[in-house]
Amino acid sequence: MLAVQDERPAQLAEAPGYELWHMADSRFNTPKVEWRISLQNPSTSSAPHQAVLAHLLAGWLDDSLNEELYAARLAGHHIEAYPHARGITLAFGGWRDRQAQVMQRTLDQLQQGEIDDESFARVLYRLQREWRNAPRPHCFARGTAPWPKP
Numbered sequence: 203m204l205a206v207q208d209e210r211p212a213q214l215a216e217a218p219g220y221e222l223w224h225m226a227d228s229r230f231n232t233p234k235v236e237w238r239i240s241l242q243n244p245s246t247s248s249a250p251h252q253a254v255l256a257h258l259l260a261g262w263l264d265d266s267l268n269e270e271l272y273a274a275r276l277a278g279h280h281i282e283a284y285p286h287a288r289g290i291t292l293a294f295g296g297w298r299d300r301q302a303q304v305m306q307r308t309l310d311q312l313q314q315g316e317i318d319d320e321s322f323a324r325v326l327y328r329l330q331r332e333w334r335n336a337p338r339p340h341c342f343a344r345g346t347a348p349w350p351k352p
Contacts, residue, residue: 237293240286271308
């Protein structure tokens with residue numbers, strides 16, 4: 203273990219299309235790392251349709267790798283894809299050992315994976331359920347939306 207502790211992240215590199223930040227944290231005395239890879243698309247926040255596609259892509263990536271990376275999760279690896287206003291983020295955390303293989307498998311799936319009907323249906327169902335169960339502002343709870351019904 204390196205006896206290094208940073209107070210805040212420092213930017214190590216910047217070029218068109220990417221930034222690299224680093225922060226050492228040795229408080230827990232374990233060989234763990236955290237990676238966040240933000241895949242940004244300017245059109246994600248341009249329309250609701252684009253935002254939904256980002257949610258579906260992140261959900262599909264998690265769903266399609268769930269079985270294959272189950273053992274990695276049991277071994278202490280954290281893998282997650284989640285949407286945000288500018289695209290999706292791939293989050294990796296946990297033990298350093300073999301993390302590169304988990305990251306590579308995730309990136310391969312994102313680039314070359316096949317979106318089958320069953321996986322899409324599961325992800326769509328989860329997303330619809332999540333949005334149906336989301337807290338609503340008071341005006342929506344009574345069925346009075348601020349826009350006319352189609």
